[in-house]
């Protein structure tokens with residue numbers, strides 16, 4: 030798309046069938062990308078058509094999590110009219126800013142205006158094909174991408190991911206407040222890394238170890254309910270799951286590898302509430 034005007038973003042059309050859901054967090058490392066990928070797969074397994082957009086411009090990790098680190102999207106149509114095709118995998122259609130770089134090691138270092146234009150292209154010049162859901166992995170925090178996508182997708186809904194720690198919950202609240210400032214609706218909170226289930230050495234019963242404390246998800250849901258003036262619920266508490274971690278590293282999401290693991294079961298429960 031050389032110099033011509035950008036296309037219209039299909040998701041803002043009044044008749045768009047697509048629900049756009051932004052997965053947001055206050056800070057990095059809380060499992061936002063893991064939630065994005067596995068939630069998208071759970072929705073696809075439930076029979077929905079699902080697109081995934083990795084908008085975590087500076088920390089894009091979705092391709093590696095799906096075994097697509099070296100995948101490059103193709104395009105259809107002639108030069109002027111060409112559109113990018115997202116990459117199909119595990120029943121979902123995926124596009125990441127990381128797939129648009131000529132080389133994997135290259136760094137994306139864009140300032141606001143270029144970033145804004147790139148985001149428009151990722152929404153408008155990609156053949157998303159009116160899926161039921163577009164799940165967007167947001168960068169952590171409250172920055173340029175949040176503002177740009179707030180302007181481009183005022184009808185998007187937002188899920189806030191946090192860990193159980195009080196300090197993490199506090200920054201997560203800001204992500205929810207930011208979304209509401211952009212007039213996006215916060216539909217719920219996911220508490221990730223909620224606990225580790227271990228067998229008690231004494232009674233051999235399963236026992237929950239709260240490695241990162243407890244209550245963060247509840248705290249964010251309560252604070253956002255008060256601040257935004259409508260109910261924001263805690264959609265689920267995803268346990269710490271070594272398979273979720275190794276699956277992410279190896280490019281095989283836990284939802285595909287171990288659909289009966291407790292983390293997969295909780296994530297499916299979250300998908301059912303969306």
Ligand code: ADP
Pocket residue numbers: 054056057058059060061062063064090221222223267268269270271273274275277278292
């Ligand atoms: P973010 O997108 O918030 O930066 P990631 O999804 O990349 O976070 O997760 C950070 C790391 O933690 C990854 O290595 C991921 O595999 C791991 N991780 C995330 N959630 C869990 C979980 N519930 N159990 C075990 N490991 C997890």
